[in-house]
Amino acid sequence: MLHRLKNKWQVSWFQFTLIFSTFALGGSMCGYLGRLLLSYANLERNLLYFVIYVVVVTVLWPFCVLLISIPFGQFSFFKRYLGRIKDKMVNKRK
Known part of the structure; x- marks a missing residue:
C-alpha cells in the first residue's frame, strides 16, 4: 500500500x-x-x-x-494535493 502511494505521488522515500x-x-x-x-465556547x-468539533x-x-x-x-505538494481535493468536491456537486 505504501509503495502504491509513493508511486502515485511520484516522490522519493525521504519525501514520502x-x-x-x-x-x-x-x-x-x-x-x-x-x-x-x-x-x-464553554460547551458541555x-x-x-462533537458535531461542532468535527466541523x-x-x-x-x-x-x-x-x-x-x-x-x-512540502508546501508545493500539499498545495497541489488540497487543490485536487477541492476540484473533486466541486465536480461532484455539479
Missing part, C-alpha cells in the same frame, strides 16, 4: 516520509486547536459539542497541514 510526518503533525495540531477553540461534552476540525485541517508543510519543505 516527510509527507506522512506532515499529515500526522498537521492532524494532531488540528485536533489540539479544535479542542482549544471549543474550550472557549454532548452530541452538539471545526474539518475546516481547520487544510490550514494546519499547509502551515506544517512549510518547515518540512
